[in-house]
Amino acid sequence: MAGMDLRIFTEPQQGASYDTLLRVARTAEELGAFSAFFRSDHYLKMGGVSGLPGPTDAWITLAGLARETSTIRLGTLMTAATFRLPGVLAIQVAQVDAMSGGRVEFGLGAGWYEQEHAAYGIPFPKEKFGRLEEQLEIVTGLWGTALGETFDFAGTYYQLSESPALPKPAQAKIPVLVGGTGPTRTPALAARFADEFNLPFVSVADTEAQFGRVRTAVERAGRKADDLVYSNALVACVGRDDAEVARRAAVIGRDVDELKANGLAGTPDEVVEKIGRYAAVGSERIYLQMLDLDDLDHLELIASRIAPQLAQLG
Secondary structure (H helix, E strand, C coil): CCCCEEEEEEEEEHCCHHHHHHHHHHHHHHHCCEEEEECCCCCCCCCCCCCCCCCCCCHHHHHHHHHCCCCCCCEEEEHHHHHCCCHHHHHHHHHHHHCCCCCCCEEEEECCCCHHHHHHHHHHHCHHHHHHHHHHHHHHHHHHHHCCCCEEECCCCCCCEEEECCCCCCCCCCCEEEEECCHHHHHHHHHCCCCEEEEEEEEHHHHHHEEEEHHHHHHHHCCCCCHCCCEEEEEEEEEECHHHHHHHHHHHCCCCHHHHHHHHEHHHHHHHHHHHHHHCCCCEEEEEEEECCCHHHHHHHHHHHHHHHHHCCC
C-alpha cells in the first residue's frame, strides 16, 4: 500500500450544530490531507455531556454538506438499521449521492443503543442482525437493479414487490462499509456486501485477528481479500508537546495515558508510530474520531505534521 488514508470522523450527538459540522467538513476539505468527512448516526448523547443543541440527523446533515462542499467524500460510521426502513434509506442515500456529485459512502450497522430508541419512540427489535442483513441485501439490490427492471424481495422482516428501484445513485457503485468485532457473522456479512471493513476502537492485536477472519471469509465467498479496504476508527488527541496533549485530553474529559493506550494520542511522531503499527497489520485507512469540534487547530496540526509522514508508509 502507498501511504495511509486519513479521514475525519465526528460524533455530533455529543453536542454539535449543523454549522459546527459544516465548519469541520470545510476545514478538512481545505486542508487537503483528509479524504472524507464521516459522522455517527445517533439521536442521544452518551456520557456526561449536555449534548446541546441536540441531535442532528445523519443523512440530513450529509445532504446539506453535499451542497456546501465540493471534493471531500461523505459518509456514516454507521447508519443505524433500526432508524430507517431499507427502501426509504436506499432513496435517501442515492439522493445525497446525486446531490454530492457521487461522493457518498454508506456504512450500515445493526443499531445498538436502546436508550435512544426509547427516547424518540423508535422500535428496538430483538433480532437486529437478521434485519441488518436484509437491509444490506435490499439497499444494494435496489441500487444494483438495471434501469427499467423491478426489484422484489421476500424476507423475514421486509418484503418489497415490483419496486422500480429508483432513484439510482450518481456513482456506479456506492462503497458499502460493514464493521464490528463479531467473530463469525460479521466477517460473513462483510464478505457478501462490503467494499470496506471497519473496526471501531480496537487494539492492534485485535485488529490483526479480525482482519484475518474477514480476509478468510471474503476468500471463502469467492472474492479476493484485497478487494476490500481495511480500516480503523480511533480517537485522536494530538499536541505539539505533552502540555498541549494534556490540554486537549482535558477538554474531551479523557485521561492521557488511557488515550495513548487505546487511541492515537501524543505528539505527531508518537501518533505516526502508532498508526504505523496498525498499517503493519493491514490497516489502509484511519478514521480520526475528533471529539472537540471547535478545535480546528487540531485538524491543522494533523494535516501539517502527521499526514506528510504517513505518505511515506508502506
